[in-house]
Amino acid sequence: MKRPTILVLGAGYGGLMTVTNLQKKLGVNEAEIVLINKNSYHYESTWLHEAAAGTLEPSEVRYDIKDVIDQSKVNFIQAEVTKIDVDEKVVLSTAGEHTYDYLVIALGFEGETFGIPGLEEHAFSIANVLAARRIRDHIEYQFSTWATEPEAERDDSRLTFVVGGAGFTGIEFLGELANQVPVWCDAYDVPREKVRVICVEAAPMVLPGFDPELVDYAVAQLESKGIEFSIGTPLVEATEEGVKIKTGEEEFKFIETKTVVWAAGVRGNRLIEETNIESARARVRVEPDLRAPGREDVFIVGDCAFMINEAENRPYPPTAQIAMQQGQQCAANIASLLAKKPTTAFVPDLKGSVCSLGSDDAIGVVFGKKVTGGTASFMKKMVDNRALFMVGGLGLTLKKGKFDLL
Amino acid sequence: MKRPTILVLGAGYGGLMTVTNLQKKLGVNEAEIVLINKNSYHYESTWLHEAAAGTLEPSEVRYDIKDVIDQSKVNFIQAEVTKIDVDEKVVLSTAGEHTYDYLVIALGFEGETFGIPGLEEHAFSIANVLAARRIRDHIEYQFSTWATEPEAERDDSRLTFVVGGAGFTGIEFLGELANQVPVWCDAYDVPREKVRVICVEAAPMVLPGFDPELVDYAVAQLESKGIEFSIGTPLVEATEEGVKIKTGEEEFKFIETKTVVWAAGVRGNRLIEETNIESARARVRVEPDLRAPGREDVFIVGDCAFMINEAENRPYPPTAQIAMQQGQQCAANIASLLAKKPTTAFVPDLKGSVCSLGSDDAIGVVFGKKVTGGTASFMKKMVDNRALFMVGGLGLTLKKGKFDLL
Incomplete structure (x- = not known):
């Protein structure tokens, strides 16, 4: 009898956790x-803001998939998925055609620019490890170009950096930049006061959903390191010369810059929108057992899955923590189905959330307790190490973990 | 009685050696x-090719001048020299006007583009620590841009790198690139075969003046690492799209590239040409005691000084070794003049010359003996450490030295 095929698309937190549990x-x-x-x-997408600011090397934020899979059990194919057809039960990739008995879609997030003119062309996105590295390279090239330009021709807009979005990714990236800017200034002989880092956010608050006291702490810490905040001011256009922000009813301001990093929106993978599965911004409201609505053989985990936290009447955020727990549950449910047993509903076990502010500071709520500063930063590194441990055990944790624990 | 003022311009090898000896x-x-x-x-200009290839950080290539001068004896002014008037005995800088009793001009080299069209605008030069860093940043930005471009729009000329010149600087830079390209390919997921590094040289040979056997070794080593050589083919024009090289009597070839590093010519500092001192390409044929011809009170050391090696009937090359020895002699001669004693002719003590081929290989002649490979590489690092020792003693050597001695 032919063994059933379980096809997992994507080796992010959700997909890799599914595979290692299977x-x-x-x-x-x-x-x-x-x-x-x-x-x-695999790359640690929660660490990409560090690669984007140059505080971690790309090699430090990724590890070989073959180091964590059992190749006697898992057939790893390096290819890009190009089409998913859940009616015909076939997936196309750059390596060919793949059929399956069970499909796990774990393709992760993409940036969402909400149709804002010019963003697609002129903004960078912390979308993957190469895109992150490119942001760093771009910033460093701005510094070195400014520093070597004849003084009369110096273009100070090279040293203005705009971060779009004051959510989790935006704030974590700003935290890295705040620490890295003085390092760059020193390396390139650039006066610190020439450098501006501006966070532009449409919503009237920073880090929505976070405890206000912690948010105040975060903003004060970042401001003390020279980060500027422009809150409640939507970015309405990006051009080659800079960004236009809406500062009032009919008031606009133009910020000259060559560097816009858009960290304000995520969506699911576009391939989902080309299937017959219903989705909103390519995220699928999954059944309690993580299957796509009305599909017996399709699971969706990670950022492409959408679930409501009934207790708070708001969606669960697209985090690594939830993606990994979904991967575990998805693997368990597929094993149940193979054994002709019923599936189990996914219940997130929220251990807390820590937002880093550079490598030496953070804010968070862990096991119900508010933490800031060194303690929070320590917790954050433990969270990062725990993710490594869950996928690859102690060996991977020791190899790739964060042990500069203050 | 007023103490005589000794004004030293430039803290490169020659200038700093003059000051620390004085x-x-x-x-x-x-x-x-x-x-x-x-x-x-101060920066180690002989290490700049490493900063340009990203194998050394800029911070590793420089040290604070205040760490090596005795501030009770030396007044250090951070300023850019803008004019030298040896008739009026006055120097202008961005810090004001400076008079002197003895002047030491040690302003180092500038790049020389020989009037080749487009080079000034489109080529990079390994001229100083910031310019070197900019080359690295530019190359890395080409890699990351190529790697993140949609495949259909990929511009492979981003991955072609042209080095103009197969002299000492060109070869040492190629050695670093040869080792660094695989590192970049790995970091940016770029197939090695997509990357081309081409050395373009007008002269019919590589490393003129070096032992032919050693040159053959160097070329073979670099070629085995994928470096291409185009020798006897003058670069005749640089544009935004690439470089035109002359491959025959009436034959030309165009190499598409976004990165041309010009390492084919040096000249003295332009300020010398605005004085009444005779010079050729801003280098002054100095008297045996290192004074400018006909000037009792002006010494010139380092790359702005030009001296003939009578034994070989060719000029001494502009090297750190000679600059440092000139600095010692210049200090001794000024001390003699202050003591109303005669000056002494400068006689270079040529200990040899080692050309690195990356951090793990080199060629050279040391104390009359030919060396290659690990031995030569070890010697090269010793030469680098010796320069640190001569200026700043053991402390500086331990702090900034090269101890990855294979």
Whole structure:
């Protein structure tokens, strides 16, 4: 009898956690597990803001998928998924055609620019490890170009950096920039006062959903390091010369800059919108057991899945913590189905949330307790290490973990 | 009685060696020593090819001038020299006007583009620590841009790098690139075969003046790492799209590239050409005691000085080794003049010359013996460490030295 095929698309937190749990639960003869991913490596998408600011090297934010999968059980194919057809039960990739008995869609997030003119062309996005690295390279090239330009021709807009969005990613990126700007100023002989880092946010607050006391702490810390905030001022256009922001009913301001990093919106993967599965911004409101509505054989985990936190009547945020827990549950549910048992509803176990403010500071709520500063920063690194441990055990944690624990 | 003022322009190898030797030889009451330099730091100009390829951080290539001067004896002024008037005995800088009793011009080299159209605008030059860093940033930005471009729009000329010149600087830079390209390919997920590094040289040989056997070794080593050589093919024009090289009597070839690093010519500092001192390409044929011809009170050391090696009937090359020895002799001669004694002719003590081919390989002649590979690379690092030792003693050597000695 042919073994059933479990096809997992994407080796982010959700997909990789699904695969590593499946390989633990299932024997070689019980199923064929196929994992398709564009790159040969997994990257820590929650660490990308560090790669984008140059505080971590790209090699530090990724590891080889082959280091954490059991190749006797998992067939890893490095290819880019190009089409998903859940009616015909076939997936196309740059490596060919793939059929399946169970499909796990774990393709992660994409940036969402909300149709704001010019953003697509002129803004950078912290979308993956290469895109993150490119932001760093771009910023450093602005510094070195400014520093080597003849003084009369110096273009100070090279040293103005705009971050769009004061959500989790925006704030974590600003935290890294706040620490890195003085390092760059020193390396390139640039006076600190020449450099401006401006956070532009449409909403009237920073870090919506976070405890206001912690938010005040974060803003005060970042401002003390020279970050400027422009809150409640939507970015309405980006051009080659800079960005236009709406500062009042009919008032606009133009900020000259060559660097806009858009960190204000995420959506699911566009391939989902080309399937017959209903979605909003490519995120699918999944059933309690993580299956796509009305589909017996399609699971969706991670940022492409959308679930409501009934207690708070708001959606769960697209976080690594939830993606990994979904991966565990998804693997368990597939194992149940193979054993002809019923599936179990996914219940997130929210241990808390920590937002870093550079490598030495953070804010967060952990096990119900508010933390700031060094303690929070320590917790953040523990969270990062825990993610490594869950996927790759102690070996991977020691190899790739964060042990500069203050 | 007023102490005589010794004004030293430039804190490169020659200038800094002059100052540190003067401060050893002269008491506080014997002279006022003034050092003017554009930056607060000295940089190892013989290490710049490493900063340009990203194998050394800029901070590793420089040290604070205040760490090596005795501030009770030397007045250090951070300013850019803007005019030298040896008739009126006055120097202008961005810090004001400076008079002197003895002047030491040690302003180092500038790039020489020989009037080749487009080079000034489109080529990079490994001219100083910031310019070197900019080359690295530019190259890395080309890699990350290529890697994140949609595949259909990929511009492979981003991954072609042209180095103009197969002299000492060109070859040392190629050595670093040869080692660094695989690192970049790995970091940016770029296939190695997409990257081309081409050395374009007008002369019919590589490393003129070097032992042919060693040159063959160097070329073979670099070629084995994928460096291409186009020798005897003058670069005749640079544009935004690439470079035109002359491959035959009436034959030309165009290489598409966004990165041309011009390492083919040096000249003295332009300020010398605005004085009444005779010079060729801003280099002055100095008297045996290092004074400018016909000037009792003006010494010239380092790359702005030009001397003939009578034994070989060719000029001494502009090297750090010679600049440092000239600095020692210049300090001794000024001390002699203050003591009303005659000056002494400068006689270079050529210990040899080592050309690095990356951090793990080199070629050279040291104390008359030919060396290659690890041995030569070790010697090169010793040469680098020795320069640190001569200026700043053991402390500076331990702090900034190269101890990855294979």
